[in-house]
């Protein structure tokens with residue numbers, strides 16, 4: 001007698017690629033060769049792989065900027081392989097590396113593109129534009145009437161995301177959206193985007209060639225080889241813990257433990273405490289707090305509780321008689337609690353007192369992360385990953 005195992009209900013498949021193939025004219029090989037892939041509703045699926053393996057071609061076939069040579073694209077249960085491509089594109093948001101904003105249109109007009117095509121009335125479009133700009137942390141009054149060239153790279157990228165969300169599409173395609181951005185802004189945009197996604201829950205196909213970005217952003221990652229052949233399609237945890245083959249192992253590269261730090265958020269660990277004083281306190285009070293602690297500096301908080309200064313014993317000696325927020329140094333290594341442990345580690349490596357200060361979304365001090373806590377997080381993640389792999393093996397779900 002066979003027993004039906006108790007399993008969770010199957011998640012809805014939003015995008016199904018069936019034996020999808022592309023051969024560009026005049027070429028000898030298929031750029032994408034018989035790719036079959038299910039993408040579940042509300043998930044971020046990252047396509048990652050070496051240059052030229054077919055990631056962009058695969059993505060562009062989903063909204064038919066590139067027409068497939070053969071195979072099928074099923075969107076929400078509907079075969080859209082040969083339906084009207086313009087209508088299809090209005091249902092799919094699209095973000096690319098250089099934003100693709102229209103340079104001669106204002107940010108507001110850019111964001112309004114799809115709502116206009118959908119024939120919305122002017123007042124609905126106006127309020128939607130303002131809502132979208134606020135969603136991507138851009139003050140509508142400040143940015144609505146600017147032109148793309150009057151924005152920084154990061155702001156342009158935010159506006160690109162707002163525009164892609166314009167018609168409230170179920171699906172978003174993002175082709176290296178943060179690729180051309182400096183690392184600090186990139187990290188911030190990634191975190192902002194994950195927060196936004198936790199609210200809007202779109203089905204997202206995200207292309208990158210950066211495995212660290214894939215691990216951070218993906219609910220699931222498809223590691224692709226030439227011809228978009230799937231080397232492994234799995235959660236980031238599984239890919240790090242149980243790479244399917246040597247290609248995946250090589251692609252992940254060294255430091256799988258460190259990469260796992262991208263899977264945990266600062267808010268998931270217990271923060272360490274650090275001695276603090278208020279900016280209104282005296283240098284003498286700060287001295288006292290410092291002496292009673294086993295630390296080499298105190299953190300000065302402003303009246304809102306936001307980190308204002310690091311003040312060490314030397315600073316206190318030199319700064320006698322001055323207000324605390326005028327001496328010492330401005331804290332640089334600061335992350336929000338939704339940042340990943342990997343972000344926190346990156347900051348603390350360069351930090352003066354070897355800790356990263358953690359703040360809430362209003363910038364108020366919550367505690368600090370130090371190297372001990374990072375170590376502890378790595379240890380516990382390794383333990384749970386190994387335990388899970390053992391359970392799966394015992395259940396017969398995987399082979400050794």
Ligand SMILES: Nc1ncnc2c1ncn2[C@@H]1O[C@H](COP(=O)(O)OP(=O)(O)OP(=O)(O)O)[C@@H](O)[C@H]1O
Pocket residue numbers: 024025027031049050051052053054055056057058209
């Ligand atoms: N228009 C085209 N005509 C001919 N060949 C093309 C065309 N576009 C892409 N290719 C080829 O198809 C293959 C896949 O290209 P694709 O751009 O999808 O790769 P990718 O994985 O996105 O690469 P990258 O990470 O470098 O952007 C490559 O060999 C590329 O040279």
